[in-house]
Amino acid sequence: MKLQKYFRDTSNTLFLEYKKSNNLEHKTLKGNCRELFINDFLTNFFPNKFVVDTGEIIDSSGQCSKQCDVVVYDEYLPVFEYGKAKQFLSGGVLAHIEVKSKLGKKELDKSLEITKSIKGINRDIDSVMSVGDVPKRIFSSVFAYEGIKKENFKKYIQDFYTEESESIDNIVDCVCVLNKYVLLKYKKNGQIKMAFLETKEDSLLAFFTQLFGAMQKNWMGIADIYKYLGVMNYTNF
Numbered sequence: 001m002k003l004q005k006y007f008r009d010t011s012n013t014l015f016l017e018y019k020k021s022n023n024l025e026h027k028t029l030k031g032n033c034r035e036l037f038i039n040d041f042l043t044n045f046f047p048n049k050f051v052v053d054t055g056e057i058i059d060s061s062g063q064c065s066k067q068c069d070v071v072v073y074d075e076y077l078p079v080f081e082y083g084k085a086k087q088f089l090s091g092g093v094l095a096h097i098e099v100k101s102k103l104g105k106k107e108l109d110k111s112l113e114i115t116k117s118i119k120g121i122n123r124d125i126d127s128v129m130s131v132g133d134v135p136k137r138i139f140s141s142v143f144a145y146e147g148i149k150k151e152n153f154k155k156y157i158q159d160f161y162t163e164e165s166e167s168i169d170n171i172v173d174c175v176c177v178l179n180k181y182v183l184l185k186y187k188k189n190g191q192i193k194m195a196f197l198e199t200k201e202d203s204l205l206a207f208f209t210q211l212f213g214a215m216q217k218n219w220m221g222i223a224d225i226y227k228y229l230g231v232m233n234y235t236n237f
Contacts, residue, residue, distance in 0.1 A: 003205075004202065004205060007202065007204050007205040007208065008201045008202070008204075008205075010040070010041065010044075010204060011178055011179055011201060011203065011204040013040060014036065014037070014040055014041060014145070014178060014204070015145060015178055015179060017036050017040060018033060018036060018101070018145040021033065021036070033099055033100070033101045033145065034054070034069055034070065034099045037070070037097075037099045037143060038052055038070065041204075042070070042072070045208065046072075046215065049075070050072050050073060050074070050075055050094065050215070051071075051072070051073040051074070051075050051079065052070060052071070052072055052073070053070075053071055053073065053079070053086060053088075054067070054068060054069055054070060054071065054086070055067070055068060055071055055079075055085060055086030055087055055088055056068065056085070056086070056087045056088070057071065057087070057088050057089075057090050057093050057096070057118060057121055057138065058087050058088070058089065058090065058121075058228070059089075059090040059121045059122040059123075059124050059228075060090075060122060060124050060224075060227035060228050061122055063120065063121055063122065064087070065096075065114070065117040065118045065120075065121055066113065066114045066117040066118075067114075068096050068097075068098070068114065068118070069097060069098045069099045070096065070097040070098070070099060071088050071093055071095075071096055072093070072094045072095040072096070072097070072215060073088050073092050073093055073094065074092035074093075074094065074217070074223075076092075077089055077091070077092035077223055078225075089124070089223060089225075089228055090121045090122060090123055090124045090138065091123065091124040091125055091126070091223040091224075092223060093138050094139065094214060094215045094217065095138070095139040095140075095141065095211060095214045095215055096114075096115075096118050096138055096139065096140045096141065097141050097142070097143055097211075098111040098114055098115075098141070098142045098143070099143050099144075100142065100143070100144040100145070101144070101145055101146065102144065102145070102146045102147065103142070103144035103146065103147040103148065103153075103175075103177055104147075104148055105148070105152075105156050107144075108142075108148075108153070108156055108157070108160075108175075109156075109160060111142045111172075111175075112142075112157075112160050112172055114140075115140040115141075115142075115171075115172040116170065118137075118138050118140045119137050119138070119140060119169070119170040119171075120170070121138060123135065123136060123137060123138060124223070124224075124227060124228075125221065125223075126221045126222065126223060126224050127220065127221040135214075136169060137169055137170070139173050139210075139211075139214030139215075140172055140173055141172065141173050141174040141175065141176070141207070141210065141211065142172060142174070142175040142176070143175075143176050143178075143207060144175075144176070144177045144178065145177075145178050146177065146178070147177035147180055147181075150180065150181045150196070150198060153175075153177070153181065153183075153196075154183075154196050157175075157183060157196075168185070168192045168193075168194070169192070171185065171194065173185050173210060173214070174207060174210040174211070176203050176204065176206065176207035177203065178203055178204060179200060179201055179203055179204075180198070180199075180200065180203060181196065181197060181198050181199055181200075181203065182196075182197050182199050182203050182206045182207060183195070183196050183197075184197070184206065184210050
């Protein structure tokens, strides 16, 4: 199919551009990998529709996530800047993505800890109408250009969540290692399950389908900004 070929070609382009950047020093490489992913993938597939940036996610109770590589955000909601740092309201976040050059155990654990901090955030969606279920948690994912062997990857994921004893709702939604494999969550008979798939050259396509679903805002409503502002008591004069 044409779309399948398109995604395979895009995968090859992403990987070649990543390989070209390997001569950069580590800190620059990290930023470059993120920029490649945003410019060659996200903005190509979802042009002029969302705010795509890096920062923290906050909810109305005062909880704050760890620093996020990529936040996909509703263009109609405010972004709060503190110098170079930014914060996004949880009610406007459609997806989160950690972008890694090489996904080893250390980077995987770090990414899953970030996901854990995001899954603990209140979604704060004020919906007056929806098509299907309004998502209870923010979609959180990991994308990597290279990774460990699939057997080790599966073991590390299972070990991490066995130790954490997390609810399936709080587990990362998708992990993609380009041209190798993916982990994704899916619903079957009303239950959410995990699948480890050796998707090879279709890994980006599998990742896209998960991200596409998360970015389709299936509810109508206006975010209640006063929830985030807290109680405001003023005196007349």
